[in-house]
Amino acid sequence: MPATRSRTKAAARRPSSRRSPSARASSRTKARGVAEPAQMAVYPGSFDPITNGHVDIIRRSLRVFPRLTVAVAYNPNKDQAMFTPAERVDMIREAFADVGDRIVVDSFTGLLVDYADRIGARVIVRGLRAVSDFEYEFQMTMMNRHLKPNIETVFMMADESYFYTSSRLVKEVASFGGDVRNLVPDFVLDRFAPRFARKPRR
Numbered sequence: 001m002p003a004t005r006s007r008t009k010a011a012a013r014r015p016s017s018r019r020s021p022s023a024r025a026s027s028r029t030k031a032r033g034v035a036e037p038a039q040m041a042v043y044p045g046s047f048d049p050i051t052n053g054h055v056d057i058i059r060r061s062l063r064v065f066p067r068l069t070v071a072v073a074y075n076p077n078k079d080q081a082m083f084t085p086a087e088r089v090d091m092i093r094e095a096f097a098d099v100g101d102r103i104v105v106d107s108f109t110g111l112l113v114d115y116a117d118r119i120g121a122r123v124i125v126r127g128l129r130a131v132s133d134f135e136y137e138f139q140m141t142m143m144n145r146h147l148k149p150n151i152e153t154v155f156m157m158a159d160e161s162y163f164y165t166s167s168r169l170v171k172e173v174a175s176f177g178g179d180v181r182n183l184v185p186d187f188v189l190d191r192f193a194p195r196f197a198r199k200p201r202r
């Protein structure tokens with residue numbers, strides 16, 4: 001339409017110093033083929049249940065990204081998890097009840113990259129423990145990049161005190177009455193209690 005075209009031409013003629021800072025930044029970024037920074041990141045996992053290792057990664061992610069969706073992944077056909085997706089979501093919400101709307105907790109099934117697209121996340125956050133995580137995470141990252149090249153994966157490392165903490169190991173130790181007090185939030189211990197004959201210590 002002529003009106004639009006003349007406005008566009010006028011804007012193009014306007015010296016760059018008179019354009020708004022965001023317009024200048026946007027034309028600079030476009031010129032270099034660089035995308036705008038991500039507002040929403042997604043941290044996916046089983047979270048069966050949330051551990052202090054996860055809590056640490058989430059806190060670190062909130063220092064980097066304005067908003068974070070923590071997404072519980074589940075497979076309705078072959079989910080061998082101890083807690084239901086709803087229970088896992090509840091526990092994560094409880095751990096971050098003080099954070100407000102910078103964090104969203106959700107669950108999903110299907111391909112992670114499709115879910116990320118649906119919620120408008122362009123960054124996937126994953127945590128790395130010892131070298132043993134690397135091989136699997138590397139393959140997943142490459143596959144996700146193959147499926148959706150516009151989605152980046154970033155890795156974070158938790159505090160060294162959680163380097164050996166995993167949901168699987170915590171469940172195993174707790175099931176034999178072992179002490180997992182500093183490895184999961186306290187309310188997770190309460191959720192373990194009715195499931196195990198020998199109650200984990202509090």
Ligand code: ADP
Pocket residue numbers: 044045046047048051052053054057125126127128129133156157158162163164165166167
């Ligand atoms: P998965 O089911 O793939 O093991 P989890 O639900 O256990 O995933 O964890 C989700 C993500 O959090 C994964 O990237 C995993 O490597 C990371 N993670 C879990 N525990 C820790 C920890 N103690 N320190 C760092 N990263 C962790």
